[in-house]
Each structure stands twice: as structure tokens, then as C-alpha cells.
Amino acid sequence: MDRRQRKTREAIFTAFIKLLSKKDFGRITVGEIIEQADIGRATFYSHFETKDFLLKELCEELFCHIFDAMNNEHSNHHHIFDCDAPNSVFLHLFQHLKKNDNNILELLSCQNNELFLWYFKNNLQKLAVSQLPMFKNRKSDILPDSFWINHIASTFVETVRWWIDNGMKQSPETITEYFYSVV
Amino acid sequence: MDRRQRKTREAIFTAFIKLLSKKDFGRITVGEIIEQADIGRATFYSHFETKDFLLKELCEELFCHIFDAMNNEHSNHHHIFDCDAPNSVFLHLFQHLKKNDNNILELLSCQNNELFLWYFKNNLQKLAVSQLPMFKNRKSDILPDSFWINHIASTFVETVRWWIDNGMKQSPETITEYFYSVV
DNA sequence: TTCTATATTGAACGCTTTGTATATTATTAT
DNA sequence: ATAATAATATACAAAGCGTTCAATATAGAA
Numbered sequence: 001m002d003r004r005q006r007k008t009r010e011a012i013f014t015a016f017i018k019l020l021s022k023k024d025f026g027r028i029t030v031g032e033i034i035e036q037a038d039i040g041r042a043t044f045y046s047h048f049e050t051k052d053f054l055l056k057e058l059c060e061e062l063f064c065h066i067f068d069a070m071n072n073e074h075s076n077h078h079h080i081f082d083c084d085a086p087n088s089v090f091l092h093l094f095q096h097l098k099k100n101d102n103n104i105l106e107l108l109s110c111q112n113n114e115l116f117l118w119y120f121k122n123n124l125q126k127l128a129v130s131q132l133p134m135f136k137n138r139k140s141d142i143l144p145d146s147f148w149i150n151h152i153a154s155t156f157v158e159t160v161r162w163w164i165d166n167g168m169k170q171s172p173e174t175i176t177e178y179f180y181s182v183v
Numbered sequence: 184m185d186r187r188q189r190k191t192r193e194a195i196f197t198a199f200i201k202l203l204s205k206k207d208f209g210r211i212t213v214g215e216i217i218e219q220a221d222i223g224r225a226t227f228y229s230h231f232e233t234k235d236f237l238l239k240e241l242c243e244e245l246f247c248h249i250f251d252a253m254n255n256e257h258s259n260h261h262h263i264f265d266c267d268a269p270n271s272v273f274l275h276l277f278q279h280l281k282k283n284d285n286n287i288l289e290l291l292s293c294q295n296n297e298l299f300l301w302y303f304k305n306n307l308q309k310l311a312v313s314q315l316p317m318f319k320n321r322k323s324d325i326l327p328d329s330f331w332i333n334h335i336a337s338t339f340v341e342t343v344r345w346w347i348d349n350g351m352k353q354s355p356e357t358i359t360e361y362f363y364s365v366v
Numbered sequence: 367t368t369c370t371a372t373a374t375t376g377a378a379c380g381c382t383t384t385g386t387a388t389a390t391t392a393t394t395a396t
Numbered sequence: 397a398t399a400a401t402a403a404t405a406t407a408c409a410a411a412g413c414g415t416t417c418a419a420t421a422t423a424g425a426a
Contacts, residue, residue, distance in 0.1 A: 004393065004402050026209045029383060040404045045385065143361060147345055151365050154341035155334065162333045178326060182334050183365075185423065187373050212412060223375045228414065 009047055011037040013058055025055060155183050192230055194220040196241055208238060338366050 015036035019028045030051055034044050048054040159179045163170065170178070198219035202211045213234055217227050231237040342362045346353065353361070 002394065002402065008403080030385085031383070042386085042388095042405085043403055046402080050385085143364060146349070147342075147361055148365075150341060150345045151338065154337065154344075158333060158337035158341075159330075161337075162330055166329065178330055181326060182331075185373065187422065191374080213414085214412070225376080225415085225417095226374055229373075233414080 005047075008037075008039055008043060011039060012044065012047060012054065013061075016054060016058060152183055155179065188230075191220075191222055191226055194222060195227065195230060195237065196244075199237060199241060335366055338362065 012033065015033050016028075019032055019036060028051070030041070030044060033051075033054075034041055037044075048057070156179060159175060159182075163175055195216060198216050199211075202215055202219060211234070213224070213227060216234075216237075217224055220227075231240065339362060342358060342365075346358055
């Protein structure tokens with residue numbers, strides 16, 4: 001790949017991530033990206049068909065790097081991950097996130113849309129507060145309340161999503177069972 | 184409220200929900216809404232400042248109705264929810280969703296943005312597949328594998344979100360503990 | 367019914383953003 | 397040194413946004 005192409009591509013990605021950390025994807029304009037990246041308008045469009053394709057390629061590149069890196073570490077230090085602790089894979093991911101290798105945190109923390117789910121979760125959290133003692137009795141642990149509340153609400157939302165995606169074949173009772181057996 | 188206002192407002196909401204069930208929020212134009220609702224352009228803007236405010240008000244109205252209705256049922260049949268089953272609140276929500284009272288399913292199932300989280304979850308699910316036997320050994324139950332996989336991935340994402348929102352004070356090890364104690 | 371207030375309408379407007387086209391300049395790889 | 401190609405500035409049509417305004421239609425009260 002031409003050095004010029006590489007530099008331009010990198011400049012666009014960098015500018016895009018910087019903008020994503022500040023504002024919602026939908027509110028970022030191509031004009032802002034090319035201004036931040038300091039490139040010409042036509043140049044942008046010779047690299048990416050649209051703004052959406054830019055996001056798509058950014059995601060692919062990012063996750064490809066991270067998860068491939070993890071898999072490689074697996075095969076290299078095979079013994080560690082097989083024998084030592086069964087949870088080290090996730091611990092590893094958390095550690096990568098803490099280091100914030102690829103500005104993933106900016107992408108995760110930015111207020112990316114989903115106003116609807118925000119409302120849904122917010123209301124569910126209020127509900128979860130009143131139900132909290134019930135859950136805490138089942139398992140005795142030292143989790144912060146806010147974590148519990150968030151987890152209950154999130155699991156509910158995700159259960160509903162899974163339900164819908166799988167054609168809602170299960171009865172509400174069955175889904176409730178599912179929900180309770182993981183929460 | 185003037186009858187004309189009510190009718191117009193209802194027409195806008197109905198048109199908006201119909202469009203939301205077909206396409207992403209960001210791709211819906213005001214022109215499409217007013218065409219679907221069969222109202223004048225100026226009328227739309229006399230009701231809602233922008234498209235975003237329309238979504239906001241729709242969410243508020245929707246969740247207000249649903250959760251208020253649930254709370255009322257609570258106070259009316261107080262005995263049922265206090266004595267009978269501790270999980271009936273959530274069962275109730277699932278039942279409401281199954282009936283699809285307010286077209287909530289369309290709103291939940293539509294591909295509302297979040298391409299980034301989609302990629303994140305997708306990669307985590309692949310990871311979860313390989314870790315699945317580990318989790319299933321701990322609890323013996325009859326949950327579908329796809330549900331388990333989705334739950335593990337979702338809980339991870341939501342744990343990260345909670346972590347970020349609370350300032351990332353915890354160490355990766357602690358967060359991993361949190362994650363495993365709920366999963 | 368009549369009257370007054372007000373909601374709706376359609377058209378026009380300036381503005382921003384989008385994606386494309388083109389002619390010119392600069393850089394690369396060989 | 398040269399041929400290929402990437403980047404540039406500029407201009408452009410098309411689409412969407414949000415506003416304005418005069419004309420019309422309807423609601424609710426007397």
C-alpha cells in the first residue's frame with residue numbers, strides 16, 4: 001500500500017476517533033472529519049464510500065487487532081490459560097481495556113445513540129432497586145448495589161433482545177425462568 | 184388540549200413508530216414523517232422542535248404509560264405481588280411485551296445504530312462459545328446454549344459500561360471478580 | 367349560530383451537508 | 397527520470413433542515 005494512502009487512512013481514523021470521543025456518531029459530519037484530519041474532501045471519499053463505511057472499517061480493524069492478539073497470546077502461553085485460572089481470558093480483556101490500547105474506551109463511553117434503550121434501562125433500574133433485597137439474599141457477596149442494579153436491568157434488556165431475535169418462541173413464563181436462572 | 188393538536192400529535196407518533204420499525208432512526212427524515220402522517224411541514228415543527236425531541240417524547244410517553252400501569256396494578260393487587268411470587272413483576276413485564284401493547288417490540292428489535300457494540304458483542308460471543316463448558320459445569324440447568332452465549336457477552340459489555348461510568352476505580356482483577364460472581 | 371382564538375397549511379427561503387466531477391499539483395515506486 | 401497514482405482545491409447538483417408568512421380551516425365559548 002502506498003505510503004500516502006496509509007498516512008491518509010491513519011489520519012482519518014485518528015480524527016474520527018477523536019471526534020467520536022466528543023460527540024455522537026450521527027452528529028459527526030464529513031466536513032468535520034476532513035478538517036480534523038486535515039485532508040481534502042475528495043480524498044476522504046476516495047478512501048471511504050460513506051461515513052458509515054468508515055465506522056464499519058474502524059470497528060473491523062479494531063476488534064480484529066484486539067481479539068487476534070488475544071488468540072495469539074493464547075497459543076503462545078497455552079499452559080497459562082489452560083491450567084492456571086479459568087477466568088484469565090476475561091481478566092485479560094479487562095486489562096487491555098484498562099490500558100486503553102486503541103482508544104476503545106472513548107468509543108464505548110461516548111453517548112452513542114440508543115436513547116430508547118437508555119430509557120428502558122433507566123426505568124428497569126428503578127424497578128431493580130425495589131427488588132434488590134430479594135436478589136442479595138440468594139447469594140451473599142460484596143458486590144456494590146449499583147453494580148447489582150445495573151446488572152439486573154442489563155440482563156433483562158438483553159434477555160428481551162435474545163427473545164425477540166429468536167422469534168419469541170418461548171412463553172413469558174419460560175423467559176422469566178431463563179432470566180431468573182442467570183440473575 | 185385542542186382536538187386538532189391531539190390528532191396531529193397522534194398521527195406523528197404513529198407515523199414515526201411505523202417508520203422506526205422499518206429503518207434506523209438516523210435515516211428517517213422529517214419529510215418522511217410528515218408524508219406518512221399526512222400533515223404539513225410547519226405543523227410538525229409547531230409540535231416538535233426537532234426529530235430528536237420527537238424520539239425523546241415518544242420514549243417518555245411510552246415508558247411512562249407502561250411503568251405507571253405496572254405500579255398501579257401493584258397498589259391495586261398489593262397482596263399478589265407481595266405474597267405470591269417474587270418474580271411476578273418481571274413476568275408481568277414479559278407478558279406486556281408479548282402482547283406488544285405499544286409497538287415496543289418494533290422499537291427494540293429495529294437495528295438502532297450501535298454498530299460498535301454489535302461488533303464487540305459478536306466477538307465476545309465467539310469467545311463465549313469456547314468458554315461455555317466452563318460455565319455450564321457450575322450450574323446445571325436447561326438453558327439454550329445461544330442464551331448462555333448471549334448472556335455472557337452481554338454481561339461483559341454491561342460490566343465494562345458500569346466500570347467506565349463509575350470512573351474505573353476498580354482494578355481489572357476486582358472487575359473480573361464482579362463479572363464472574365454474576366455470571 | 368356567531369365570534370374569536372388558534373391550529374393547520376403550502377409555499378418559499380437560506381443554510382448545511384452530502385457525494386461527485388474535474389483539472390492541477392505532488393509524491394511514490396521503479 | 398519517468399510513468400503511475402494519490403492528494404488537492406474548487407465547483408456542483410441534490411437533499412434535508414428549520415424558519416417565516418399569509419391564507420385557510422377548525423375548535424370551543426358566548
